[in-house]
Amino acid sequence: MVTLAVARRVSAGRVGAVVGRNVGALRSGASYWLVLVSGFFEPLLYLLSIGVGVGALVGSVPAGDGRVVSYAVFVAPAMLAASAMNGALAETTFNFFFKMRYAKTFEAILATPVRPVEVALGELCWAMVRSSVYTALFLVVMVVLRLADPWWAVAAFPATMLVGLAFGAVGMAASTLLRGWQDFDLISAAQFSLFLFSGTFSPVGDYPLVLRVLVEALPLYHAVELVRGLTLGAPGWAALGHAAYLVAMVVAGLWFAARRIERVLCA
Amino acid sequence: MARPAVAVLERHLTLYKRLWRASVFSSFVLPVLFLASIGLGVGGYVGEVGGVPYVEWIVPGVLASTAFQMAVGECTYSVLGEFKWSRQAHAMYATRVSVPDMIAGWLAYVVLRVEVAVVVFLAVVAAFGVLGSAWAVLTPLVAALLALSVAAPVTAFSASIDHDSYFALLFRFVMIPSTLFAGVFFPVEQLPLLVRPLAYVSPLWHGVELCRAATLGVAPPWPVWAHAGYLVVFAVAGVAWARVAFARRLRD
Amino acid sequence: MIHARGLVKRFGDFTAVAGIDLDVAPGEAFGFLGPNGAGKSSTMRMISCVSMPSAGELRILGMDPVRQGPAIRARLGVCPQLDNLDPDLTVRENLTTYARYFGLSRAQARERAEELLDFAQLREKAGSRVEPLSGGMKRRLTIARAMVNDPDLVLLDEPTTGLDPQARHLLWERLFRLKQRGVTLVLTTHYMDEAEQLCDRLVVMDGGRIVAEGSPRSLIERYSSAEVVELRFGDRVLREVVPELEGVADRVDVLPDRILVYAKDGDGALSEVHRRGLAPSSVLVRRSSLEDVFLHLTGRTLVD
Secondary structure (H helix, E strand, O other): OHHHHHHHHOOHHHHHHHHHHHHHHHOOOHHHHHHHHHHHHHHHHHHHHHHHHHHHHHOEEEOOOOOEEEHHHHHHHHHHHHHHHHHHHHHHHHHHHHHHHHOOHHHHHHOOOOOHHHHHHHHHHHHHHHHHHHHHHHHHHHHHOOOOOHHHHHHHHHHHHHHHHHHHHHHHHHHOOOOOHHHHHHHHHHHHHHHHHOOOOOOHHHOOHHHHHHHHOOHHHHHHHHHHHHHOOOOOOHHHHHHHHHHHHHHHHHHHHHHHHHHHHOO | OOHHHHHHHHHHHHHHHHHHHHHHHHHHHHHHHHHHHHHHHHHHHHOEEOOEEHHHHHHHHHHHHHHHHHHHHHOOHHHHHHHHOOOHHHHHHOOOOOHHHHHHHHHHHHHHHHHHHHHHHHHHHHHOOOOOOHHHHHHHHHHHHHHHHHHHHHHHHHHHOOOOHHHHHHHHHHHHHHHHHOOOOOOHHHOOOOOHHHHHHOHHHHHHHHHHHHHHOOOOOOOHHHHHHHHHHHHHHHHHHHHHHHHHHHOO | OEEEEEEEEEEOOEEEEEEEEEEEOOOOEEEEEOOOOOOHHHHHHHHOOOOOOOEEEEEEOOEOOOOOHHHHHOOEEEEOOOOOOOOOOEHHHHHHHHHHHOOOOHHHHHHHHHHHHHHOOOHHHOOOEOOOOOHHHHHHHHHHHHOOOOOOEEEEEOOOOOOOHHHHHHHHHHHHHHHHOOOEEEEEEOOHHHHHHHOOEEEEEEOOEEEEEEOHHHHHHHHOOOEEEEEEOOOOOHHHHHHHHOOOOOEEEEOOOOEEEEEOOHHHHHHHHHHOOOOOOEEEEEEOOHHHHHHHHHOOOOOO
């Protein structure tokens, strides 16, 4: 219902204009580019350090579907999912907040025929561009390092886009609630805790039952499981459940963000 | 310390009293989470490294990297902000406080912060019984030296730049690679021969090896004086650079 | 207190201060007057020992600012053009922290802060953070902070710029008290009324040079007449009126909206104007002010 109602009011041209503004802002300076490019390296460095470095000490781990795989193969898809999350969150939290509260970018945009939901969609599309570039490059690295089969890597790409969308939408919704810069400590704390405990570095099956149930409720867990199933070449029926979880995040996040933008800026 | 430097230290502590909540996670919680995720989670598959359980092996690494990351993190936005946003460096400079006082007071503050975090971390891991040797009581000393050797040049760097986006580069190309490859999580001997010297260059590696030698009660790979000397050189050079950078920014 | 000869400040190719001579005596209130970019702030920064002279001689409190910066700053009170209060500290903490920078003991710092809270009339705000204070309150706090070390010399760079009239008058009154206590004040301003109110002696700067020096009264006597008649002529083109005023006064100036007639006897000049059959739409006879001197010396173009 929500999607339908939204679709009827949204103009692709106006959403495109919001994305276009961000592309234009890219020309503003070399520093933003460098930050953009450097963001790709973070998960890659983790892959090399923990996946390959510590992996040499580990040997192999259970993949969760009965098979046993090398540790780097196990960690790589988790870093891929984290990369999608980080790319999308970087745009929709820090940069989004700045544009909304300080640069008054949205205020200026909303003085035109562009609607709040189109701003939300435009910003989300832009976050997707950033996160997709990260994940596409990361998949290439995985194939080169023989951590994934090329065809399965191609199959995993849309899944990483879904991950980016889900975290982008929720991140944007969260940003509309932030009171000030000090709240970003909360976001990065949450982001880092997810990164450490979502079945990223060790199988969730090892956790005590209570912890396990808790982790399985977390969004990055579903993202990691979905992506891992694909890069390991064995997606199970559970993949549908993981995907549904992420889709729910997209819809809820977008709906909430658009409502909040409207309330904060159009009041 | 000279009296004006003490006044500078006091000012930073007054500020910390107001803003400490924001840093609780990164100073106290994050190191323990790291240890749990990698040390316990991944450690379950590792078994032993260098004759000790993996979690015991990485405890000193996480400890040193906490000191390292805090020293880098504290000395970025806060330092640039004193020149650029709140202009408190200029306000101080209009008083009896000299550039060396300012730097001494600031570095004392950073070391103090690191010490508190390190001692709390030690207490937590000691409670879990993963400290192998009584020499571990020396690790706060190592952490202080490591923090100083990192905080001084980073402070100088922050006082020299004009735009804060350089910090993202510092984090991603210096801080994170150091944390990941300087012997915190796996022995540097596993690194390809070509990149191994990069780990040796990082002050973090020297801090990690000294801490590890202390908590495991073994000898470090280089003589203790060589590791410590390397850190001292970094600290002294960093302070010298910071003095130049501060003076250049405050006078014209 | 201040002694300068041939003082120069260059930034690359740009010369901000082009060789000035100055002497400020103890207990004096001394002003730098001039349009934006005249070199006032650059001179102030050299006097407060945060900017090194490019050439010339400068001694502050008998000391050399290049070698004895900290010793001089220990006895200065500086109120910069832009407030640099500590935004994360309270009003009281701003004072105590600053006092500690000067080496006061904790007890002394607390005591001093209490006195200054009264001086700045900020007692009710003592526990509040700096951020929500009004511009006038922040300014008073900055000045109070500059007094924390009981300075021999207080430097104020445009102390009332950007404040509303009430806040300015309150601030002037506070500064006047300092003057009465014998504190040496050096200030820059581009407000003539401020200079007339506060300064015993002042220099007018333009283009990095001193173009006039003296007490406000002597400057008016030298560069202007005793009285000024302001004439407005509705929508008549003012330039056409000027020839008809020939011989009425020593000097006549045309501003966009009025004509200024400089004369010893304003009423006399005005009756002459009426006698010639000119019918101004409005008339004001007033005493000559520093503003007239300023406009005369630095030209009429607004510099921004």
